[in-house]
Amino acid sequence: MAQSGAPRRYDALVIGAGFSGLYALHRLRELGVRTRVLEMADAVGGTWLVNRYPGARCDIESIEYSYSFSDEIQQEWVWTETMPAQPEIEAYLNFVADRLDLRRDIAFNTEVAAMTYDDAAAAWTVTTRTGERFIAPFVVAASGILSVPLEPDIAGMGGFEGTSLYTSRWPKSGVDLTGRRVGVVGTGSTGVQLIPVVAREAAHLHVFQRSAAYTLPWQVRPFAPGELDALKADYGNIRAAQREHPVGAARLSAFSVLLDMLARPPLKSASREEQLRAVREHGVMGALNWGDLFFDIDANRMAAQLYGEAVARIVRDPRTAAALVPTHPFACKRPIIDQGYYETFNRDNVTLVDLRAEPINAVTPTGIRTAAGDYDLDVIVYATGFDAMTGALSRIDVRGRDGALLRDVWAREGPVSYLGLQVAGFPNLFTVQGPGSPSAATNFVAALEQHVEWIGDCIAYLRANGHSTIEALPTAQAEWIEHTTALVAPTVLVHPTCSSWYNGGNVPGKKRMYMGYTGGIPEYRRRCDEIAAAGYSGFELG
Ligand code: NAP
Numbered sequence: 001m002a003q004s005g006a007p008r009r010y011d012a013l014v015i016g017a018g019f020s021g022l023y024a025l026h027r028l029r030e031l032g033v034r035t036r037v038l039e040m041a042d043a044v045g046g047t048w049l050v051n052r053y054p055g056a057r058c059d060i061e062s063i064e065y066s067y068s069f070s071d072e073i074q075q076e077w078v079w080t081e082t083m084p085a086q087p088e089i090e091a092y093l094n095f096v097a098d099r100l101d102l103r104r105d106i107a108f109n110t111e112v113a114a115m116t117y118d119d120a121a122a123a124w125t126v127t128t129r130t131g132e133r134f135i136a137p138f139v140v141a142a143s144g145i146l147s148v149p150l151e152p153d154i155a156g157m158g159g160f161e162g163t164s165l166y167t168s169r170w171p172k173s174g175v176d177l178t179g180r181r182v183g184v185v186g187t188g189s190t191g192v193q194l195i196p197v198v199a200r201e202a203a204h205l206h207v208f209q210r211s212a213a214y215t216l217p218w219q220v221r222p223f224a225p226g227e228l229d230a231l232k233a234d235y236g237n238i239r240a241a242q243r244e245h246p247v248g249a250a251r252l253s254a255f256s257v258l259l260d261m262l263a264r265p266p267l268k269s270a271s272r273e274e275q276l277r278a279v280r281e282h283g284v285m286g287a288l289n290w291g292d293l294f295f296d297i298d299a300n301r302m303a304a305q306l307y308g309e310a311v312a313r314i315v316r317d318p319r320t321a322a323a324l325v326p327t328h329p330f331a332c333k334r335p336i337i338d339q340g341y342y343e344t345f346n347r348d349n350v351t352l353v354d355l356r357a358e359p360i361n362a363v364t365p366t367g368i369r370t371a372a373g374d375y376d377l378d379v380i381v382y383a384t385g386f387d388a389m390t391g392a393l394s395r396i397d398v399r400g401r402d403g404a405l406l407r408d409v410w411a412r413e414g415p416v417s418y419l420g421l422q423v424a425g426f427p428n429l430f431t432v433q434g435p436g437s438p439s440a441a442t443n444f445v446a447a448l449e450q451h452v453e454w455i456g457d458c459i460a461y462l463r464a465n466g467h468s469t470i471e472a473l474p475t476a477q478a479e480w481i482e483h484t485t486a487l488v489a490p491t492v493l494v495h496p497t498c499s500s501w502y503n504g505g506n507v508p509g510k511k512r513m514y515m516g517y518t519g520g521i522p523e524y525r526r527r528c529d530e531i532a533a534a535g536y537s538g539f540e541l542g
Pocket of ligand 1: 188384
């Protein structure tokens, strides 16, 4: 990579201008830290800029999936729906960027390719794809936990003569699918949101499903007149409740529903009549709303069976209904909520292709060939997920102390980190929502606010106390990993049949390890604050 011009120097560099990066910039600026944000896209928004596929929507309520740090912003911004759709979140982040005058410190179209720690100078040199260089003592990686798309490796993909689309980089101008024969590959959160919308447009939709999803029907609605104003008037209480809630979202959300299940009676002691009544009255939710599913794999399997009975009450074709029943334990993957997912399979123009029965052999010039035959398509949409948590920093050449490459460390040891905030051997590099932090299983926005504030305070502390470096100690890191692993050990989340982005199981060759902290945000915050108050215990300050 050619180097161009003299390096530009800052006090801190932030990678990414999504939810985390925007707040990091604002916070660091407030602390008097000269900061530059490097953003590969041409606009702010991060994941909410590029995942603009039809149906893209958040599964946490808008008034909670938003910054709490500024009362002005939360009072001025007007949400139109209970759970915001992608265009509204993108507009919100643009509003925040304007309101806080953030753009003047963001370099757009600036993709970080490499960063190297210079021990003697106690600083990072960050080099972009075009060879520009930036030097700063601190780097804050706000590069996203779900920002590196996974493209499947299917033979013949490049030779498809129709249109290939990726949900994670959907064309800004939109795509007219009217009257077209569409195939969707992937039935995670993205596919489940996309499929009902595409079904309404396409001439015919084939859903290529490798793993069936557990998904709960959800009503998303516009705010009634006056409703948002009443909520805003109560924002103090709403934010206080959120702050105390383990998942950082106290109102009804995909996560709070999961947590509420823990308090429910066990499925194993429910009579058959009670089980059937639950399904009759509450559908798929009734099949899963039991207290023992997280800890008892047999109860979880019973729930899957009951879930199948609930799905069969909605989906008319028995073969399709059976194929839509997941075989992995419930809760292994992130909860999904949907609007009319199962009903979509009752449409005449929708066909489920069960890849467990007929795997994909190849993409041909005219469509998809499975073990059972050819499906002719005009458009193939890939909704195949992300290299989560570690993907964004792994595709950058991050070289820490003694030239160690971060991606090698993670490949060798798994996604290790101390608190999800730093990796031993990589001084002064902070990760927002890194592996081992609450991020994955919580309201990302609540989690990132806590991280950004902790990082900002830490940098301010170092500067005020004449320290130039902070580095996680390997022992503290090992203890933290041991702790996060022990927390999740009694749950079905680590069952051998669980494979998802939570544990890296969705990326071929990635070392498996559950990547979240399941103790909840309040307890995590308490620990982080305690560590800071003790002079940053577990870190070495230089
Ligand atoms: P995902 O949950 O990882 O799902 C990817 C899907 O693609 C899975 O069904 C996977 O099957 C399938 N797949 C991957 N490679 C394949 C191949 N070669 N052939 C056939 N199928 C293949 O990814 P996602 O749906 O993009 O969601 C990722 C995360 O993004 C979510 O968990 C959530 O955190 C976030 N998200 C949130 C929302 C929301 O707020 N509502 C919406 C979208 C995304 P297997 O399961 O068999 O691997």
